[in-house]
Amino acid sequence: xxxxxxxxxxxxxxxxxxxxxxxxxxxxxxxxxxxxxxxxxxxxxxxxxxxxxxxxxxxxxxxxxxxxxxxxxxxxxxxxxxxxxxxxxxxxxxxxxxxxxxxxxxxxxxxxxxxxxxxxxxxxxxxxxxxxxxxxxxxxxxxxxxxxxxxxxxxxxxxxxxxxxxxxxxxxxxxxxxxxxxxxxxxxxxxxxxxxxxxxxxxxxxxxxxxxxxxxxxxxx
Amino acid sequence: xxxxxxxxxxxxxxxxxxxxxxxxxxxxxxxxxxxxxxxxxxxxxxxxxxxxxxxxxxxxxxxxxxxxxxxxxxxxxxxxxxxxxxxxxxxxxxxxxxxxxxxxxxxxxxxxxxxxxxxxxxxxxxxxxxxxxxxxxxxxxxxxxxxxxxxxxxxxxxxxxxxxxxxxxxxxxxxxxxxxxxxxxxxxxxxxxxxxxxxxxxxxxxxxxxxxxxxxxxxxxxxxxxxxxxxxxxxxxxxxxxxxxxxxxxxxxxxxxxxxxxxxxxxxxxxxxxxxxxxxxxxxxxxxxxxxxxxxxxxxxxxxxxxxxxxxxxxxxxxxxxxxxx
Numbered sequence: 001x002x003x004x005x006x007x008x009x010x011x012x013x014x015x016x017x018x019x020x021x022x023x024x025x026x027x028x029x030x031x032x033x034x035x036x037x038x039x040x041x042x043x044x045x046x047x048x049x050x051x052x053x054x055x056x057x058x059x060x061x062x063x064x065x066x067x068x069x070x071x072x073x074x075x076x077x078x079x080x081x082x083x084x085x086x087x088x089x090x091x092x093x094x095x096x097x098x099x100x101x102x103x104x105x106x107x108x109x110x111x112x113x114x115x116x117x118x119x120x121x122x123x124x125x126x127x128x129x130x131x132x133x134x135x136x137x138x139x140x141x142x143x144x145x146x147x148x149x150x151x152x153x154x155x156x157x158x159x160x161x162x163x164x165x166x167x168x169x170x171x172x173x174x175x176x177x178x179x180x181x182x183x184x185x186x187x188x189x190x191x192x193x194x195x196x197x198x199x200x201x202x203x204x205x206x207x208x209x210x211x212x213x214x215x216x217x218x219x220x221x
Numbered sequence: 222x223x224x225x226x227x228x229x230x231x232x233x234x235x236x237x238x239x240x241x242x243x244x245x246x247x248x249x250x251x252x253x254x255x256x257x258x259x260x261x262x263x264x265x266x267x268x269x270x271x272x273x274x275x276x277x278x279x280x281x282x283x284x285x286x287x288x289x290x291x292x293x294x295x296x297x298x299x300x301x302x303x304x305x306x307x308x309x310x311x312x313x314x315x316x317x318x319x320x321x322x323x324x325x326x327x328x329x330x331x332x333x334x335x336x337x338x339x340x341x342x343x344x345x346x347x348x349x350x351x352x353x354x355x356x357x358x359x360x361x362x363x364x365x366x367x368x369x370x371x372x373x374x375x376x377x378x379x380x381x382x383x384x385x386x387x388x389x390x391x392x393x394x395x396x397x398x399x400x401x402x403x404x405x406x407x408x409x410x411x412x413x414x415x416x417x418x419x420x421x422x423x424x425x426x427x428x429x430x431x432x433x434x435x436x437x438x439x440x441x442x443x444x445x446x447x448x449x450x451x452x453x454x455x456x457x458x459x460x461x462x463x464x465x466x467x468x469x470x471x472x473x474x475x476x477x478x479x480x481x482x483x484x485x486x487x488x489x490x491x492x493x494x495x496x497x498x499x500x501x502x503x504x505x506x507x508x509x510x511x512x513x514x515x516x517x518x519x520x521x522x523x524x525x526x527x528x529x530x531x532x533x534x535x536x537x538x539x540x541x542x543x544x545x546x547x
Contacts, residue, residue, distance in 0.1 A: 051545075051546050072459075077457075078455065085455075089452045091449055102452075103456045105251070107247075108244065108247020108248070108250065109247070110247075150456065
């Protein structure tokens with residue numbers, strides 16, 4: 001589902017963020033991506049999101065070479081992927097409902113379908129009663145769950161998460177991870193960048209470790 | 222998944238894995254949502270919105286009111302367009318008989334509506350009466366004025382034909398000089414033409430200004446919603462999707478500006494109409510000011526809307542592409 005074939009990324013200032021990375025993540029897999037900050041975790045996610053292009057090598061998502069996805073096709077590509085951001089990236093002047101509905105509105109679903117799907121997603125993350133609330137009135141953990149609901153509401157095939165438990169206490173972190181496992185169980189490919197090694201070790205999933213842009217472990221399933 | 226992404230890129234808000242019909246509905250739905258949302262945002266800030274509308278309204282009202290003024294001036298002058306009068310000064314020493322013969326001949330000319338003979342004696346008498354130089358004129362040895370035939374061409378003749386007629390008369394042996402008393406009218410007309418051009422140029426500048434004002438307003442709106450744009454792009458909003466609400470904002474600002482301009486022009490006309498009619502009445506005319514009318518006002522609103530769109534497009538194409546998720 002997610003294939004990196006000898007991918008390198010060098011930024012303009014000469015910093016090598018990724019060097020010759022090859023990864024193959026299959027459908028139905030849940031994988032952790034770990035390494036100290038600056039090891040290249042975010043760069044790897046950015047390449048999948050097409051927020052950046054690799055300097056060398058090939059990235060294939062669901063069998064499609066991302067080099068062939070032109071800039072005008074990027075929005076369509078991003079709609080196939082759900083992303084959970086560390087800093088949530090919520091719209092603070094819109095209600096929880098509107099935030100979660102955003103990907104569906106972009107995708108052009110009609111009102112009724114939007115309502116049905118948004119409530120299902122909010123129910124899944126346990127925030128159904130807060131749909132009218134503004135994100136600012138929610139706790140950090142609740143905001144993160146709004147972000148998760150938004151990531152999954154469009155039923156993506158791939159779910160990416162960048163430090164989803166970065167600001168959460170251990171109990172909440174475990175809850176969030178459990179949510180990801182549930183999505184994975186219904187067939188979503190999940191890739192989570194995290195440096196929370198304690199939490200990762202409790203969950204028995206493949207772990208890809210990066211150091212200075214190189215792959216250290218976790219190449220094969 | 223691949224095929225849908227390419228065909229979906231134009232609409233942006235379209236739904237992959239759906240029919241063309243569904244996509245059209247989604248596109249329409251987003252247009253409805255963006256237009257309503259943009260209008261609500263503008264109405265949410267009534268003070269600054271009204272100020273923007275006023276600025277645009279004034280900028281549009283200026284050339285339009287000048288144009289209305291010129292239109293009215295043109296109507297006044299058109300009532301003076303004819304009759305143009307030709308004065309045929311006869312050569313010295315033309316006998317009464319010869320003059321009479323000429324007049325008879327001219328009277329038969331179908332191009333002339335009226336022919337009037339003013340003898341040199343009559344002319345001197347009138348000049349003495351009107352000029353107030355009676356004393357000086359009495360001391361003159363002889364009458365310096367020539368005989369004159371005043372002819373009036375028919376209304377249907379164009380200025381060029383009248384000029385040709387003048388040349389024709391001048392070629393006659395009895396006529397020393399033929400003058401066309403249309404010079405002042407031509408001056409007025411060329412003055413009007415000059416004013417028209419000036420208004421056009423001024424209008425061009427002001428329209429350019431309106432586009433820039435609107436572009437800047439939309440640029441500020443884009444800046445203030447930068448984070449939102451980033452988030453929308455992150456979750457797969459296309460450029461068209463992101464652009465749409467801003468284009469509608471531009472449209473609403475422009476339409477509002479057009480409405481304000483129409484109101485300002487109407488208010489100005491109302492303010493001036495009473496004294497103008499009074500003035501016209503003093504000249505024994507039933508002239509009254511003519512405004513742009515309903516169609517003109519609607520056109521103004523339409524033009525405002527188009528300018529708004531143009532300004533928004535300018536801002537959007539310059540600033541939106543630069544906002545990408547980092």
